[in-house]
Amino acid sequence: MSQTLNLTLKIWRQEGPNAKGSFESYQANNIPDDASFLEMLDIVNESLIENNQVPIEFPHDCREGICGTCGVMINGRAHGQEIGTATCQLHMRKFNDGDTIVIEPWRAAAFPVVKDLVVDRSPLDKIVEAGGYITAPTGSAPDANEMPIPKDVAESSMDAAACIGCGACVAACPNSAGQLFTSAKLWHLNSLPQGQAERYKRTEEMVETMEQYFGSCTNHGECKEACPKEISLDFIAEMNKDYMKSKVKNRKKAGQK
Amino acid sequence: MTTPIVTTNNTMAKNSAATPLRSKPKQLPFPLNLYQTAVGKKWVMAVTGLMLVGFVFAHMVGNLKLYLGVVTHHGERIYDADVYAEFLRNLLVPIFPETVFLWILRLGLLAAVVLHIHSAYALTRMNINSNDRYESKRDWLAANFASRTMRYSGTIVLFYILFHIADLTLGLIPGYDWHHGAVQSNVVGSLSNPIVAAFYLVANVLLTVHIFHGIYSMFRSLGLNNPAFDKIRQGAAAGISGLILLGNVSFPIAVLTGVVDYDVCAEGVTASEENSCVIEESHDAA
Numbered sequence: 001m002s003q004t005l006n007l008t009l010k011i012w013r014q015e016g017p018n019a020k021g022s023f024e025s026y027q028a029n030n031i032p033d034d035a036s037f038l039e040m041l042d043i044v045n046e047s048l049i050e051n052n053q054v055p056i057e058f059p060h061d062c063r064e065g066i067c068g069t070c071g072v073m074i075n076g077r078a079h080g081q082e083i084g085t086a087t088c089q090l091h092m093r094k095f096n097d098g099d100t101i102v103i104e105p106w107r108a109a110a111f112p113v114v115k116d117l118v119v120d121r122s123p124l125d126k127i128v129e130a131g132g133y134i135t136a137p138t139g140s141a142p143d144a145n146e147m148p149i150p151k152d153v154a155e156s157s158m159d160a161a162a163c164i165g166c167g168a169c170v171a172a173c174p175n176s177a178g179q180l181f182t183s184a185k186l187w188h189l190n191s192l193p194q195g196q197a198e199r200y201k202r203t204e205e206m207v208e209t210m211e212q213y214f215g216s217c218t219n220h221g222e223c224k225e226a227c228p229k230e231i232s233l234d235f236i237a238e239m240n241k242d243y244m245k246s247k248v249k250n251r252k253k254a255g256q257k
Numbered sequence: 258m259t260t261p262i263v264t265t266n267n268t269m270a271k272n273s274a275a276t277p278l279r280s281k282p283k284q285l286p287f288p289l290n291l292y293q294t295a296v297g298k299k300w301v302m303a304v305t306g307l308m309l310v311g312f313v314f315a316h317m318v319g320n321l322k323l324y325l326g327v328v329t330h331h332g333e334r335i336y337d338a339d340v341y342a343e344f345l346r347n348l349l350v351p352i353f354p355e356t357v358f359l360w361i362l363r364l365g366l367l368a369a370v371v372l373h374i375h376s377a378y379a380l381t382r383m384n385i386n387s388n389d390r391y392e393s394k395r396d397w398l399a400a401n402f403a404s405r406t407m408r409y410s411g412t413i414v415l416f417y418i419l420f421h422i423a424d425l426t427l428g429l430i431p432g433y434d435w436h437h438g439a440v441q442s443n444v445v446g447s448l449s450n451p452i453v454a455a456f457y458l459v460a461n462v463l464l465t466v467h468i469f470h471g472i473y474s475m476f477r478s479l480g481l482n483n484p485a486f487d488k489i490r491q492g493a494a495a496g497i498s499g500l501i502l503l504g505n506v507s508f509p510i511a512v513l514t515g516v517v518d519y520d521v522c523a524e525g526v527t528a529s530e531e532n533s534c535v536i537e538e539s540h541d542a543a
């Protein structure tokens with residue numbers, strides 16, 4: 001039997017990028033405990049619309065933890081208190097009746113608020129555009145197993161590729177650093193044979209683009225705790241190593257410049 | 258024919274006005290181009306930090322000589338700490354003239370300190386500039402006291418080091434009778450003042466906190482990423498900084514409790530010298 005919860009919400013409302021925002025209090029009553037966090041916001045929005053009020057704008061899309069669109073600060077934690085869970089997969093049964101929940105958008109100088117809880121995360125795209133691709137020959141499909149990849153390597157690459165680009169790492173970081181995101185995108189390709197051709201150029205370009213938007217890592221480790229995919233901090237070390245190599249190698253000879 | 262496969266994550270890219278907070282600087286020649294970037298500055302912080310931790314550890318071990326009291330050195334009764342100081346001034350003699358190698362080491366340390374502070378300053382500015390404060394209270398999961406207070410512990414340690422050099426190396430702090438090379442009497446003279454001793458205690462606790470996060474971070478900044486390190490990283494950081502803490506806080510406590518003291522009469526050339534203290538002592542011995 002599902003139970004219902006009565007909650008007090010403190011939600012950041014902001015009309016537009018240049019408007020001044022503030023916290024507004026809302027009463028959310030009779031929320032079923034099997035609703036997801038986003039469904040709870042839907043219920044609140046329905047009642048706002050019924051009362052001719054402007055609904056709360058919040059980021060969402062797949063609602064199954066794979067697209068990386070959702071993400072808000074819930075009681076001071078990115079994606080809420082559940083480890084390894086995106087906001088859309090956080091369920092109301094994790095809260096208690098009578099709780100007060102504070103909801104704030106991601107904050108970083110490079111993530112300006114668009115409206116209410118929605119921020120512009122396009123700097124993450126800029127980083128991917130700088131080198132998050134491989135050059136693949138087109139033509140007929142390659143034979144299966146033509147390129148042997150050890151299982152450990154494939155798994156390590158997949159662990160990095162699990163990043164959904166939600167920006168929780170930046171949001172959780174006291175320095176607003178983008179290291180966890182960038183290093184995951186790098187290791188995804190840098191660890192595979194297909195990624196070798198552009199490896200050092202990619203590392204250099206993506207790190208330097210990252211530094212145009214975000215802060216610098218001081219190894220707090222908040223990003224990993226916030227990450228819905230529990231991306232490992234070890235990728236940051238790999239990025240630092242590859243970045244140094246990218247500067248040290250004579251890449252003119254290697255054809256990467 | 259090649260086709261780049263571009264994967265993007267957020268659909269808002271097209272109509273966004275995401276302007277960079279800072280532009281890419283024009284590349285200087287290697288290795289200066291590394292220092293232009295934050296990742297490169299972290300390398301510099303880690304390498305200079307490693308040098309400084311090495312120094313702090315060796316300094317602590319050297320100070321343990323304070324516990325050895327008076328020894329006979331070339332037929333002379335002298336405090337072991339003073340012998341050690343003399344040894345440092347004579348490092349690599351006769352390859353180098355006296356104190357020259359010591360100065361080379363000192364200049365290396367000074368360069369490390371300057372680079373460590375400059376990169377910390379530049380990165381801190383970058384971080385403050387990239388940050389946008391939360392209006393609600395944050396609930397920290399991983400950041401600890403050490404990691405969150407690096408800039409404050411570092412600043413206080415800097416002032417402590419300046420005071421320490423003015424106090425014991427240069428003898429500029431009044432309150433006791435400073436003599437060049439007289440390590441034992443200078444240390445005891447300085448730390449007998451409870452206020453100075455308390456300052457040394459607090460500063461060394463902060464130094465340890467700073468070193469703890471420093472050692473923990475260093476591996477990642479340098480790209481040393483063996484899963485075998487991961488398990489020992491925190492332990493190694495706690496172990497090394499713990500040893501440094503134990504040694505360094507013991508000195509002011511030992512002076513205040515009299516475990517380490519300075520006695521003019523204990524020193525002297527030989528018993529035959531006309532030193533009243535020495536003669537008395539030799540009578541006692543007889």
Ligand code: FES
Pocket residue numbers: 059060061062063064065066067068069070071086087088089164
């Ligand atoms: S809405 Fe797609 S990950 Fe949450």
